[in-house]
Amino acid sequence: MNTKSKDVNEQIEFGLDSIDSEKTIEIKLKDFMLIYKTFQEFNRFFHQPMHFPTIEDIEVYLGNKDSGAYSMISKIYYQVLDKYLPKEIEDKFGEENDPFHCPDYPYYYKVKSDENIDDGTIRVTDRESFSAFVSNLLNEYKKEGSKWENKRIEDFIEGISAYAQDIDGYYENMKFDTSSDTPTWRIFAQILKGATVYE
Structure with a gap:
């Protein structure tokens, strides 16, 4: 696996082992389906390199905050997921010992x-x-x-x-x-x- 690609996985998965694997939350079906269909679309696009032979193809696909893939990422992150973040998890974000904050910044920040x-x-x-x-x-x-x-x-x-x-x-x-x-x-x-x- 490419080192930079592996870095992305490590950033996302960092700290998740501190969560009880049996702990659950309840989510509205419509919100779940929005998340599911968004990732379904991302997988459909990115699984096939022929869909993005140039960087311009990726830029068109990502779009901006008003339309395109990034608009869906932004909507889910700011408008949907915040509703389901348990307070005991939310309160840990930004703390000095935030268990979900990887001390090593991702490669694209370096x-x-x-x-x-x-x-x-x-x-x-x-x-x-x-x-x-x-x-x-x-x-x-x-x-x-x-x-x-x-x-x-x-x-x-x-x-x-x-x-x-x-x-x-x-x-x-x-x-x-x-x-x-x-x-x-x-x-x-x-x-x-x-x-x-x-x-």
Whole structure:
């Protein structure tokens, strides 16, 4: 098995052996069938490599939060599964000794610096490039604003506030040697960019 592929399995299965194998929960049939049919569809697509000969084929299939496979992942994760998470399990998430948090980050997080990540802000280095970035962000909104998570100005400003508070968590998760305590024009741009999708 490919080492990176195995890493995915380890991330998912980490800590599950701490749960009593006989413990059960009750789930509504409609919710179960939504989960079942979603995984049925994922299996139908991914079991056959001829379905995705190029990365573009996978990108089309995944879509975004509004449509495609990722929209179903997001719906199940945020709207369905939360209803069934037992409190004794939920309370362990985020604890210092969270039994489900693998201490080793997945392979796709192992990037030393955000200088290697072109998130649309990599060239924002001064006031002029920041101004150009904001203009481009406005053009993006005019063309594809309906795809933004925060479409209304109130939600967008709220997203700016929330992402400004949480952006260091992103840097920490990604193992970046970056801190928002030393602000840069790029960090300002990343906050605006993050506010388009941050809930």
